[in-house]
Amino acid sequence: MILAKKVRLYPTKEQEQKLWQSVGTARFIYNYTLAKQEENYKNGGKFISDGIIRKELTQLKKSELLWLNEVSNNVTKQAVKDACNAYKRFFKSLANRPKFKSKKKSNHSFYNDSIKLKVKEKKVLIEKVGWIKTNEQIPICKYNNPRITHDNKYWYISVGIEVNKKQEKLTDISLGIDLGLKDLAICSDGKVFKNINKTKKVKNLEKKLRQKQRQISRKYEMNKTKKEGGRRCQFIKTKNIEKLEETTRLIHRKLSNIRNNYLHQITTSIVKTKPYRIVIEDLNVIGMMKNKHLSNSVRKQCFHKFRQYITYKSELNGIELIVANRFYPSSKTCSQCGSIKKNLKLKDRIYRCPHCGAIIDRDLNAAINLSMYKLA
Template sequence: MILTKKVRLFPTQEQETKLWQSVGTARFIYNWTLAKQQENYKNGGKFIKDNDLRKEITLLKKDELSWLNDVSNNVAKQAVKDACNAYKSFFKGLVTFPKFKSRKKSKPSFYNDTSKLKVRTKKVLIEKIGWIKTNEQIPDTKYTNPRISFDGKYWYLAVGIEKAKATIKLTNQTIGIDVGIKDLAICSDGTKFNNINKTKTVKKLEKRLKRQQKQISRKYEKSKKKVGENRYQFSKTKNIIKLEKQIKFLYRRLSNIRNNHLHQVTNAIVKTKPSKIVIETLNIKGMMKNKHLSKAISQQGLHRFKTYLQYKCEYYGIELVEADKWYPSSKLCSCCGNKKDKLSLSERTYICEKCGAVIDRDLNAAINLSRYSA
């Protein structure tokens, strides 16, 4: 299977400027492709193939878009391919309609051609940028889909490397996992993984973030000037730029803490070496519509939890099963199998009306999931 290897880059000031040029090119071409496809669709035309769009870009390079020659031509080619794939996926019903990439909000990244990527001892060659130092050695093997990205503080190179699946002796145990907001995951063997957002560290960072957001809001209000009817202009001072950078770093740190916690939890579950893991199917999009719980659900990263568990199970040869969406894991009694007609979200303890069993609601659901058979 293909696993991602991610290393940090240490570019010089000149190289960083070139990296930003490649990022800007990838974003511009992606938006240009999307606009072309939209315009063509409105005029009743069929889907434009990416090869035809690439030929058009080659012609534009000679005249209107001559600045594209400053970066690798593979950056623009892959951006066209990415936009076309996103557009096709929408019509297949796999994803929502692709959005135009924003300079402020979209993740800065671009593609590097596989054949042009060369590796030395703690160095990597990126086309039209040069040799860049890395924090660790990349194995000199066959790569797939090399991507350079910026996370708000550091530059990274991610490559797909083919790796043989691990051969470990699995137990006959089946683990059911119930995920939620109070706790991240509750396993059928009684193991409980806490919600990282309730820890002192995260709460302290959230408080600091809230304080700095209020501070920057006040500074923007002070710099506001009326330039017309219902029109205002905001001037960015050095203090505002400084605060924005601090806020960006806080978001990055919180994201890394949550992501690290998800990796630690999924590693701990997989290292118990069960032969089968059963998880519930969650309608995340539907859950996010609840305005009271949407923030807590998004912070938990339940979709990422499932994604990490999937590839780790595949690597270790563990069978991962998703229970049916309508399987009543919370309403069934794990002792006698009796089903409750109604069970509100506020009831944290499951009390069976038939056998009188008293058990934690989430643990009861996890035990029922471990017995699930499709």
């Protein structure tokens, strides 16, 4: 099993400049490849293989794109491969249509060749950048897919490392987990993991973020000027606006880290109970996001990440993970008599069974039903 190891980098100013250059190159080549594929498809041509595009770029390096020689050749190679794979996945209906990467919104990352990646005591060698200090020692072994990323504050290197699965004694408990908005996760054993977005710390950060965004909006309005002979306005970006935008990026980063850390804590504590199987529901998150009243709350809960973390942690610990059918009526079924209450509404937080008279919390009832999913 391959697990990711993420280590922080401490580059010098010169090295940081080279890292940003590699990030910009990866984005440019990705967009160039995507534009080639789009144009070719509109003209009725077949899919262009990554080898043909790489040959074109090799010729362009000698004439028009001389600056590509300042960056590692593996950055351009992998960017072409990533764009071609994204385009293939779209036509196989495995992913959405690939979009062009924006300088502001896209993730800042690039690929480093695993063969040319060298490691010694708290240092790592990145091609055409040099030896960079790290906060901890990276284990010396065979690496998979090394990526250098920037999270709006620090630089990191992520590598995939082969890890052996744990062989632990599991209990005879089948654990059902119901995900929701009131509480993040409700387990069939009675454990409730609260919604971290309702805590004071997160609410204060979100309030601060809204204030900073309003300040940016007001400053843009103050600095806008009309173009000569036209109705369109031109917005002038000042140093104060740049500082405020940097502050908002750091708040976004902090909120993301808080939610991510909470998900790791929850999934680890669930796996530590050592059930022989875990049952979760297959949520239609895209459909839930269409509800304008709930879309923001659904986005903040990060249901996809929860499923991602519980999946790999279950596999690592030898626990069977079962994803219940999307149309399985876990909330409408009575966990005591098995009858289905068809007229159950979203606002009904207490489940009252009309047949056996059972009264139970709606989410706990769903979690118990999931724990019994496909059991004889």
